[in-house]
Amino acid sequence: MPVTNVVQDIDSRTLTITAEFAAPASRVWQVYADPRQLEQIWGPPTYPATVVEHDFAPGGRVTYYMTGPDGEKFAGYWEIKDIDEPRTFRFDDGFADENFAPIDSMPVSSNVYTFDETDGRTVVTYASTFATAEGLQKVLDMGVIEGASGAINQIDGLLAG
Structure with a gap:
């Protein structure tokens, strides 16, 4: 499994997940830069994602929804701040x-999200910071660690295919 470490810190309002992939950073980067690849890994296995808009550039927006096992849709968005491809x-x-x-x-x-490549392998650090400890606790209670880990662990299959 790619996920190697998960650290949650309520006091600093952070959740950090580390994963390692047997692929160069430029290849792992494409998983996020290409909306069709992103769809294959953004939601956990039982909540697949559909990317509706994908303006993967500073100032751009990505919109998506995940569809649950009962057909219920959960929408979300990214507001892109900075990009330094493929780092x-x-x-x-x-x-x-x-x-x-x-x-x-x-x-x-x-x-x-930080991509560090060494000898053709890439360690990705997924660091999330919340405005409040309550906000972090809310997503922890919703199962963000299990969901994000399940989603990230799908990347190996995509890279192998």
Whole structure:
């Protein structure tokens, strides 16, 4: 399994997941830069994602929804802040309504994904920071660790295919 470490820190309002892949950083980067590949790994296995909009550039927006086992749709968005291909990108990730408008009552995370390559292998650090400890706790209670780990662990299959 690619996920090698998960650290949650309520005091600093952070959740950090580390994963390692047997592929160069440029290949792992494409999983996020290509909406069709992103769809294959963004949601956990039982909540596949559909990417609706994918403007993967500073100032751009990515919108998506995940479909649950009962057909219920859960929408979200990214607001892209910075990109340094293929080393890192920074974005805010939030929950959205069916029109992809932010749901103000739900937490937004500020994310930095970092891709470090050594000898053709890539370690990706997925760091999320929340505005409040309550916001982090809310997504922890929703199962974000299991969901994100399940989603990330799908990347190996995509890279192998």
